[in-house]
Amino acid sequence: MRIGIFFGGPSREREISFAGGRTVFDNLDKGLFQPVPIFVDSLGNFILLDWQFIYKGTIRDFYPPVEVLPPTLHPVQVYIESLGPLTHEQEFHAIAKVGRQVQINELPLLMDFAFLALHGPAGEDGSIQGLLEWLGIPYSGSGILPSAFGIDKVAQKRLLKATGHPTPDFRTITAAEWDTTDHAATLAYLSRELGLPLVLKAPRQGSSIGVSILKEASLEKFEAAVERSLFRKTLTRAEWRRLGEKDQLTWVQHLTDIREGIGLPVVLNDETAPIYHPETLLFTLNERFETAEEIRLTNVDGETQVLVEAFVAGREFSCIVVEDQNGQPLALPPTEIVKGTEVFDYRSKYLPGLARKVTPIDLPEADIQRIREACEEMFRTFGFQVYARLDGFVSPDGQLYLNDPNTTSGMLPASFFFHQAAEIGLNPSQFLTFLIRTSLAARHRGGLRPIKLQQLLAQLDTAVASRKNADTERIRVAVIMGGYSSERHISVESGRNIYEKLASSVKYAPVPVFLTGSAQEHKLYVLPINVMLKDNADDIKEKIEHAEAGHASHPILERIRREAGGITSTYAGQGIAAPHRISFAELGQMADEVFIALHGRPGEDGALQVELEKLGLPYNGSGVASSSVTINKFETNKRLRDAGLRVAEHRMADKLAWQADPAAFYAELEAQFPYPFIAKPADDGCSSAVKKIKTRAELEAFAELIFREQEDLLPAPAEVLHLGFKEEFPQKDAFLVETLISRDGAQHFLEITGGLLTSYDEDGQLDIEVFEASEALATGEVLSLEEKFLAGEGQNITPARYAPAPAERQRISNEVKAVLRRVAEVLDIQGYARIDAFVRVRAGGAVEVLIIEVNSLPGMTPATCIFHQTALAGYTPYQFVDRILEFGKQRQAKIG
Template structure:
């Protein structure tokens, strides 16, 4: 069956939709389905996307393509809408670089079914559902009416009120009312009617976009909250002129971010009296689409906005910026003080709602915002919510009732709160299309009944076909499709025992453990949806003295992060039984799991290395840092004759240590930064001498980082003595918790990991040094056995890494929608010159691999200087022998350019490891 995956779209959630669409694309069972990627751009064009672009980190990394981007002095990647009004011919030219435009009438010839991974307006509001019904194409999720209802928070609240269901009291403020209002009087009214805190929402947005909480009666904060929900921003002359040029750029970057700012295009207008406003001044009016005159100006691009702000605020006291896709009203609610949860409700095979175990969202005072939702480790998800069994069952019953009342179909995600005082349950903000990232609630809760992502998607496609047939969409045709799918699912289950078993080892105990879990899950999902491999998830914990291995059931593997997985293992080892609610739901879901999973979820099980060798045919190590990249695990596997991915023992022992790696490369004549190790014993003996010695050898600013951790963990640009002292105190600290004053000095991010070490690496800061062009790159490679048994090294086109801060952050490397990686790297505007420089860089990266005897695959980070005479200098930063394999990492962008899908790349890595083991065994036998 050809499954069209619709992703992207015009909404502010398009990056999460893009990442979710990739998850669906990768996890569709290849034995049952053929995935057809249908990217929807912000103008609503359907694009049959070339598969390699699916693996870009963000939409802006490929669309619009570089050839369509105007020259800009402001470092902000643009979305399609910033190109302005384009003719159909201009749009077709741009689209042709990434795929081809598909007219709606063509869809029925290309796909049998539409899987909708779109979010927000244009995706889950009934619009695309109506179009698909017009052409007779079955689709996933709810139909037209429940979708339209599911996106409208105001309509939902009115219905809940009418039905007497608990929902926080609310008021609506329209944009016109706000423009004419006295902010202080309005705030007093809302506080009197609803109390504090107040919650402000954009009524037709998801992913916590446009949401604020006001905890005190502060008029300035109140006005900012209203503006956030209307997607407006008032800028005063005083605040603008107080910013430096660099700060203005940074401010602009935040403003045009469609998730946390207001995006582009915007209307810039000077203040006008409220009695001068007309309908044409409304932000959502089509008048906004026309070039502005007088006090109103339509602005598409960042540098235009920068120039306009500089010009207008030279004379005006303030200006107002309004997104052309802003909201026309704000929903203001009373704050619910309670435990926050999220519950997925499915249709069972009989079309009845079945609530999965509700998940509690545990966080501090901060709001559960976009970043907390999608970056592992920032907010914890506890399933089921830690409440008495009767309360959990009440949440489930109310969720099922809302599902039925609103007429939802197939599945929905319902969020809510339960009050501690009286147990009142408030349900709000239903989502007819849940986020589909690997660790989202969607897959997280399905795993609790024993379905892995691939199996869950199969069930949803089958259930959606049945729902569309019940609703009268081409019943005879869909009956035949259902029969064929049921037969294929049964045949797939019968062939399950013939696949190659691969242990995917993830986790560990380093500061990189969360990213390791993300990598491991991604490998698991790529293999589980394949015809060839059957992955076995294995979690490694313990210490360098003793590894402990646990085979994980799918529900534990899909916990939010490594710490949650470890806690679940410890909970089981302490003798705790399965939660009664989970046991009940698994029984209720037996008709689903018996068909699609074969067996229900079990508990984690500790295994020895010897037992593991008896269970699997080979191993994929998804660990980062120690253990994993240091050769210790490889040694254990070699003794058991288990093939594994990546470099061998000797090479891994070198590349794990950045100091040893750089020393070897320098001795071989390659360029590296000046470096030395700074030991705790030196610091303890005489702290002042320790600091002076470093300052003498390394003028500020310089780089300080752990010698044997990667993933940007604790990599800091040290600019003065205070930062050096803070870094030293943190890395040499005795307690686990961070030292607050030192963390503040280093501007550590929320819940940022900072490892403890006995020594750290200090390096000269690599800078432009007068070069005509200077950029940071990361390049992947893959090794093959040649016909004569010699090792061949394939070096991919490197990616250019753009850091928004002083160094690349964890989020920029691994979080979907965050990092800005341009592949291939932009070494020069001229294509021939760019390729010449690229070949020089690849030659140096190949030398690194040869010197360090890298095998399998690796990622090498470097800086590149291009001198005015064309000379190319490559300065190596570090080598990762087991690079991150998260869905958004740029190594997949590079392999796509070389023609490998992520699955094919992983398959080559596994095949290489198997051939290496066969060669080693042949040598021993000979």
């Protein structure tokens, strides 16, 4: 069955939609479905997207294509609406670089079913659903009317009030009222009627956009919150003039961010001519503030009213409700959101670890059942179909409030959507199959092309039954994830991604295995799907410890699994087990091969590989000897320098020397390395605790943190280094110091990351395929973990922009690739790897490549740029993973 996946769109949540569409594309069961990627751009065009662009980190990494971007003085990323009004020919030219424009009447020819991963307006509001109904294409989720209710928070509140459902009290402020009434009087009225704090929302956006909490009766903060929900911003000349030139650019970039700012295009004051491009806005503000005292910027697609709610001081939860096999609502176990801040905003929702998800919410069974029944009743009241995500609060006195139903949930791998489905035993691939089948049944009940849909249902049921019987023939791959390094959460993201790529294939049967313990003892645990899809590595470890202590699963989970038995028996075939520990010998019995998805130690250091070789188990990546070198950045740099390759000047800084005489320790480093320089762990992941050290105070703070005895961070040094929220910092006995690699007068200077893949040629010799490298752009002083690995966070341009002219760019690229190949040869890298480097291009064309580090098990998260590079070489992510596994088997066969 051909599944058209609609993703992207014009909404402010288009990046989450893009990442969710990729999740669906990857996880559709390839034995049942053929995915057809329909990217919807922010102008509303339908584009049959070339598959390689699906694996870009963000929409702006590929669209609009670089060829159609206007020249700018500042390196700002833009969406296509920032190019201003385009002619039909200009739109056609931009689209042709990434795929093919699809006319509406072509859609029925391309697909049998539409899976909607669109968010917000034009995705969840009934409009796309109406179009598909008109075309006779069955689609996922709710129909037109419930979708229209699902997007309109004000209509929702009125319906909840009318039907007697408890919901926080509310008022609305229209934009017209806001512009003509006294703001102080409005604040006083709302404070009197609803009390403080107040929650202000944009009523027709996603649940995380345009949201503020006003804790105090501050007129300034109230006006800012209303403006945030209306997607306006008022700026004074004094505020603008206080910013330096660089800060003004940063301010404009933040303002035009569709997630946290107001987006583009905007109008100034009450003018009608929009400003489309961030740079144009920057120049216009500088020009207007020559005379103006104050300017109001308004997004042309902003809101016309603000929803103001009474704040509920309670425990926040989110619950996915699905239709069971009989078309009745079935609430999955509700998840409590334990936040670091009061607002469960865009970043908290989509970045792992910023907000903790506890499933089920930690309440007595009767209270959880009360939440479930309320959510099921709300599902019926709104007429939702197939699935919905319902949010709410439990107040300290036990009062239950429901709020913000969503007819489309975020579909990232660890989102509520898959997280809760896993609790009844469905992996993402199985859950998507269930949703497609349930959606077909819902459209059939609604009378959409009944004969055709009845045939599709029968075909799918036959195929699902056949697919289950074929599962035992697949190759068993143990996917080992987790670990105990500071990159353990990224390892889990990588491991889940590999698991999902393999689980949706017809060739492999993956088994998730979690590694924990210490350097002295590696502990392996087989994970059930519900534990694998916990929010992060620490949550998984906690669930393992819970099971080892003999605690039974929550009684509400057993109840829900019984209720969902008809679903799981059809799509999963087996119940949920507890995580259980296995030995390496047992691993050898249960797996045909291993995919190591660990980062840092253990995993990249050769220790795990030793154990696997004893068992004769094929594995991915380099062998023991090479891994034991590349994990050590100091030893790696030394070997590369000895081989004539360029590396930074470097040395180790030892804890014993620091303890003996800190002043002498600092002075010796300063004598060899002028500020600024780089300090980082020598044997950890590529982004863990990598800091640009600019002063003696920062050097002292770095040493105090990395040499500390206690596990918790030391607050004062952490503040000096500006450590981010929940940023980890390992404890080590030594750290690596390197000179800061700079432009050094080069005409062009950029940071790159290049991937490679090895295979055996016909003569059995190792062949190294080096991919086109990606240019990595950091928002801070060094690339963060989030920028490297998480969807929508980093900016990676693939292929790297070595030169404007194509022929010259390719010449430089070939020289860079030759150096990366030489690195692989010197270090005996096998399987695959990622090499980070800086590239200088001199005025005369000379190319200098300075190696930073080598990762023998690079991150394999959905957004990592190695997938951008392999796509350019013609490999889908699954094909790349398959090649890695095949090489491991061939290498093991050669060893004998």
